[in-house]
Amino acid sequence: MVTTNKKTTIIYSLVILLSLLFILGGTYLYTAQHLLLSRLSYHLQVPFIKSTIHCSDGAPEFMYELMNNLVTEQKSMSNQIVYQNKEGERFHCESGWEDGFRGDNLITINSRFRYASVSKIVTSAIVLDLINQNKVQLDQKLLDVIEIPKPKDERIQDITIAMLLEHSAGFDRYKSKTAMLKMDIKPWCPTDLEDLAGLELDFEPKTQFQYSNVGYCLLGAVVEQVTKRSFHEVARESYGLDDKDIQFVKDGMLPDEIVYDYRYENFFSSDYYTHFDFKDSLYAIGGLAGSANAMVSVTQDMLLKEPLNILSRAKSPCAIDKIGGCYGYALEPYQKTGHSFTIYNKSGYFPGVNNDIFVDDKGGILAVYRGASAPSFEAMQKLKELVYARLNSYYKLDSM
Numbered sequence: 375m376v377t378t379n380k381k382t383t384i385i386y387s388l389v390i391l392l393s394l395l396f397i398l399g400g401t402y403l404y405t406a407q408h409l410l411l412s413r414l415s416y417h418l419q420v421p422f423i424k425s426t427i428h429c430s431d432g433a434p435e436f437m438y439e440l441m442n443n444l445v446t447e448q449k450s451m452s453n454q455i456v457y458q459n460k461e462g463e464r465f466h467c468e469s470g471w472e473d474g475f476r477g478d479n480l481i482t483i484n485s486r487f488r489y490a491s492v493s494k495i496v497t498s499a500i501v502l503d504l505i506n507q508n509k510v511q512l513d514q515k516l517l518d519v520i521e522i523p524k525p526k527d528e529r530i531q532d533i534t535i536a537m538l539l540e541h542s543a544g545f546d547r548y549k550s551k552t553a554m555l556k557m558d559i560k561p562w563c564p565t566d567l568e569d570l571a572g573l574e575l576d577f578e579p580k581t582q583f584q585y586s587n588v589g590y591c592l593l594g595a596v597v598e599q600v601t602k603r604s605f606h607e608v609a610r611e612s613y614g615l616d617d618k619d620i621q622f623v624k625d626g627m628l629p630d631e632i633v634y635d636y637r638y639e640n641f642f643s644s645d646y647y648t649h650f651d652f653k654d655s656l657y658a659i660g661g662l663a664g665s666a667n668a669m670v671s672v673t674q675d676m677l678l679k680e681p682l683n684i685l686s687r688a689k690s691p692c693a694i695d696k697i698g699g700c701y702g703y704a705l706e707p708y709q710k711t712g713h714s715f716t717i718y719n720k721s722g723y724f725p726g727v728n729n730d731i732f733v734d735d736k737g738g739i740l741a742v743y744r745g746a747s748a749p750s751f752e753a754m755q756k757l758k759e760l761v762y763a764r765l766n767s768y769y770k771l772d773s774m
Contacts, residue, residue: 412637413749416449419475423451426480429467433457436764441467443760444744448728448753452481452632452745454666458674460737466667470745474633483667486631487743488623490722492669492729493662494590495676495684496609498539498704501593502682503612505535509600512536512682516543519596523571530570532579535596538589539703540688544575545586554587554659557649563591564598565654583692583701587659594658605658613672620664620672624653628663634726635746642725660724666741669731673739676704685718685733697758705733708762715766719758723747728754732761736769 423445429437437455444453452470471477472485504510510519516533517525525531529544537543547553554561562569570592577584594605601608610616621628626647636643652661676684684704693699695711697719705718715735722729728748732740740761748754 409637409640413449416451416637419451420445422476423470426471427467427469430465432463433465433467434768436768437465437467439764440742440761441469443757444742445469448744448746448757449638449749450728450744450746451475451635452485454481454483454485454487454741454743456483456666456670456741458670458739464667464670472632477633481632481745484619484665486619486621486628486663486665487729487745488631488634488660488724488727489620489662489664489669490660490724490727490729491587492720492722492731493658493660494722495704495720495731496613496662496672497590497593497597497605497658499676499679499684500597500605500608500612501535501539502684502686502703503679504597504600506679506682510535510596512539516592516596519599520567520592522568525571525573527574529575529579530573534579535593536688536703537579538593538596540701541583541585541589542580542701543586543589543592544577544579545588546576546584547586547588548584549576550586550588554591554656555650560651561588561591561655563588563655564595564658567592567595583699585698585701590659591655597658613675615662615664615672618664618668618671620662620668622657622661623647623663624657624661625651631663632745636726638747638749639725644726646725660722666729666743669741669743670739673731673733673741677733677739697755705731708758710762710766713766715762715769717762717765721754721758730758730761732765734765734769736765738765738769740765 427441434457437457440455441453444450453468455467456464458464466483468481468483470481472479472481505512512535514535516538517531533543597605597608606622650656687702687707694707694709697708698706700707705720707716707718709716718733720731726747728744730742
């Protein structure tokens with residue numbers, strides 16, 4: 375009898391210990407590893423997300439494959455894909471919800487996403503329009519347009535409009551102390567342009583390509599100086615943004631923006647925008663929001679411009695065979711080694727959103743919008759490789 379009681383006591387003790395370990399482990403995972411749990415839960419959500427995928431009649435098969443990739447590999451539940459072929463036919467696919475997992479409102483062709491750096495092609499297009507109108511020149515020096523004190527770094531005097539457009543002006547966002555996106559610090563551009571005089575460039579202008587938000591902020595300032603109007607007014611008028619329901623985000627989230635998914639962010643969350651100055655500083659580099667469909671319409675308008683448009687680039691050689699290895703005046707050209715097909719791309723990222731606009735040399739326009747942070751940089755690169763491969767195959771089949 376005593377032996378039986380001891381066994382019962384041991385069993386009870388083990389049950390209590392295991393229960394405590396389960397509770398403590400669960401509490402730890404929830405508090406310290408909540409992102410891990412959230413990421414793991416995505417796999418359970420995938421079947422529900424896939425059930426919401428819908429494409430318009432006649433949509434090419436590659437759009438379904440891309441949408442499945444967004445859900446499974448990019449880990450994004452709320453998505454828009456819009457494709458316009460050379461004949462001007464437009465197709466679209468959507469998945470997910472505007473208001474979070476299994477919400478009340480499904481994503482539609484009109485759902486509003488933050489454009490992030492895809493906004494930059496509007497800035498590029500406006501500057502190229504001014505060049506086409508002979509109001510500014512590609513080789514014109516920046517300091518001929520904006521007035522600042524004599525710069526500490528004399529190389530700043532060599533910066534041209536073309537260098538700013540193609541990210542070769544000497545600013546490197548990974549090195550520069552002029553970063554536009556430092557938390558809780560208002561950038562000097564464009565409200566205090568004289569601060570440019572005290573900066574030191576990160577490299578000799580025109581010797582390399584390094585992506586720079588500062589350069590595009592300065593281009594926004596060029597637009598305002600040349601036109602004597604606000605950038606917002608010029609953009610709205612030039613590309614009919616109001617008619618296309620594309621808005622500047624200013625401060626805060628627009629009331630009809632979708633709910634973004636931050637589970638693959640290691641630092642930022644839904645309040646990230648409160649730490650950055652969208653209203654006065656970021657409007658020319660990432661200030662727009664609208665649908666993928668609206669962006670395709672804007673891109674279509676941009677391609678009609680001449681002699682320069684968003685496909686234009688300098689004649690000097692660059693690494694076109696590498697994704698992100700070459701910058702045009704608005705888009706990044708890419709042509710895989712051994713192929714003749716070329717796509718032109720601009721990507722955009724803010725916490726909770728990843729967007730891409732593609733233009734190809736067959737006359738197609740493709741917008742791929744995701745309402746979630748990608749799980750990795752490699753995943754984003756693989757998406758671009760997939761887009762290239764599927765478009766290339768699609769056009770080959772279409773020509774048979």
